[in-house]
Amino acid sequence: MTKLNRRLFIVSGLAAAGAVTVPNLAGAASSRPRAAAGDPFGLGVASGEPRSDGMVLWTRLAPKPLDIGGGMGDRTVAVEWEVATDEAFGNVVASGTEQAVPGEGHSVHAEPKGLQAGAEFFYRFRADGFISPVGRTRSAPAAGSTPSSVKFTMASCQHFEEGWYHAHHFMAQDDPDLVLFLGDYMYEKQSGRDDTVRGYVDFDEVDNLAEYRLRYAQTKLDPGLKAAHAAAPWLVVFDDHELANNWWGDGSGWPATRKQASFQAYWENMPLPKAMKPTSPAIPLYRRFQWGTLARFHMMDTRQYRWKQAPSADCDEIRREDRTLTGAAQEQWLLDGLAQGGTRWDLLGQQVFFASRDDDGAESTCDLSEDSWDGYQASRRRITQGWVDRQVRNPVVLTGDVHRHWANSLRLDYFDTDSPYVGAELVTSSVTSGGDPGSSDPPPDYVENGPHLNYVGNQRGYVRVTANASELSAEFMRVSSVSAPDPVDVTLGVHERFTVLDGVPGLR
Ligand SMILES: [Fe+2]
Incomplete structure (x- = not known):
């Protein structure tokens, strides 16, 4: 288990429940209805702009998506993210924290770098004690390589x-x-x-x-x-x-x-x-x-x-x-x-x-x-x-x-x-x-x-x-x-x- 995982288990009851057996937070997060009160991840997750060493990972916190302000008020919230090579997040290869701020609609644009080229990855976010759904993304093939x-x-x-x-x-x-x-x-x-x-x-x-x-x-x-x-x-x-x-x-x-x-x-x-x-x-x-x-x-x-x-x-x-x-x-x-x-x-x-x-x-x-x-x-x-x-x-x-x-x-x-x-x-x-x-x-x-x-x-x-x-x-x-x-x-x-x-x- 990575250091990030251990720390997040402490702040997230959901994560801790998943950790009782295996560190498969992905399954725990995705098999559960997304309607829990206060869950800020109702708008889902996204990725884009694939380069050979990374991409952009996106989410936007909105526990009340149909309210002006999304139910976030004027809070600034730390959002942790991680990227793994497997859906169970057993092999986390990048992680970090972004600040979701009111002036950016509490959106998150994380930009992991140094990833392997031409590879598939899984990513997720955590904030306010909640884990986001898991997204799948990929990096672009290496420059000069010839994908089939x-x-x-x-x-x-x-x-x-x-x-x-x-x-x-x-x-x-x-x-x-x-x-x-x-x-x-x-x-x-x-x-x-x-x-x-x-x-x-x-x-x-x-x-x-x-x-x-x-x-x-x-x-x-x-x-x-x-x-x-x-x-x-x-x-x-x-x-x-x-x-x-x-x-x-x-x-x-x-x-x-x-x-x-x-x-x-x-x-x-x-x-x-x-x-x-x-x-x-x-x-x-x-x-x-x-x-x-x-x-x-x-x-x-x-x-x-x-x-x-x-x-x-x-x-x-x-x-x-x-x-x-x-x-x-x-x-x-x-x-x-x-x-x-x-x-x-x-x-x-x-x-x-x-x-x-x-x-x-x-x-x-x-x-x-x-x-x-x-x-x-x-x-x-x-x-x-x-x-x-x-x-x-x-x-x-x-x-x-x-x-x-x-x-x-x-x-x-x-x-x-x-x-x-x-x-x-x-x-x-x-x-x-x-x-x-x-x-x-x-x-x-x-x-x-x-x-x-x-x-x-x-x-x-x-x-x-x-x-x-x-x-x-x-x-x-x-x-x-x-x-x-x-x-x-x-x-x-x-x-x-x-x-x-x-x-x-x-x-x-
Ligand atoms: Fe149109």
Whole structure:
């Protein structure tokens, strides 16, 4: 038994009970209902940002999750954490203490270092005499190593009122190496639909730190979401609803105080490192992760640095060279990252639809979405041409936002049907947003509007991706219902499967 374990046994009656037989606190903690009065761990645990020597471990103390302040008041609480190589915590390899403070919503962002690369770990927290549920996480493979495969899931858009997070329940069962969440983790407004399955508390629209915190707390009470956070490290980016519908850049008119409150709440509630804590109405969201020589994840931010002169009312406007989704600095950062080479799969994790959805070429209509790359054509062209010029071996764009599954082969020039394929895009549908597809919704289909679109499916679910040296395969997963409360009444199915072969741009 480690020194930390012994000390914690003294402060925790629960732990002491577990210690009578074997030091298997994990079993004691996880087999017990989580409803004990005063238990601060009702929001679960999470991990993220896997590096080859560590990751971020997260929890947030909230004994009364649906109260403003979470029932913590103005206390500062010491939270102990430990990391082990086994679920029974017999081999603890890292431990420490973090202070959970009111100014950070009593969130904890522990950052163990010096861990073995490419390995699985278990972690847990203790505070106020309680032990948290146990989470499973992993470190990234060592730099230069060649993992045989990587399995990740991707998800986005989970309006709490519009369904249960069964997609997360099934993702947890998939045992992925990573989970990518591509935005709209929560929604600032109530649904407004008449077929909602549960309700947000109190606020029609959240717009300050206390309310944003409460929104995240309620979201995190979903058992499926808790399971997925506890199952694997996550890589997260936000889209618009974490702040407000369709916000963008500095020019969209949202008050700086609200932006900072939204970013602060996002940081507090995600497994993000201390270095990303906002200190102004900005958060450093775009960043890169390396998975040995097999994969590189470029996690992008198409919200904060978005710039346009005017709405995309005409062709000249949407083609302005200075109209941008990424901003110049992030664009250069992305192109520099794509130039690094030495990696089989370059994966661009981002928020909004990349391929063109215009059916007969924007030359004719120019009536394109303000909220997709179609509306920022020079920006898209610079990035696409950029990866072609840098001879990126296998670029694949990973997208959320549109509440549909889509699979797209990407072309260099969307207005030239002879233009070669230069990459692929996988778009994950919503976890819940939109609710169960109704009988009036169009069935899943293979679309004809342009040669670069292969598939669209109006289902709730997620995308499951496995990549190895020779191919990347994506399974578009659908859940049978988001309105049935119990996952045992829900089935999971593969609706469609696409493959990208190494060195062959486009989908099969
Ligand atoms: Fe959404």
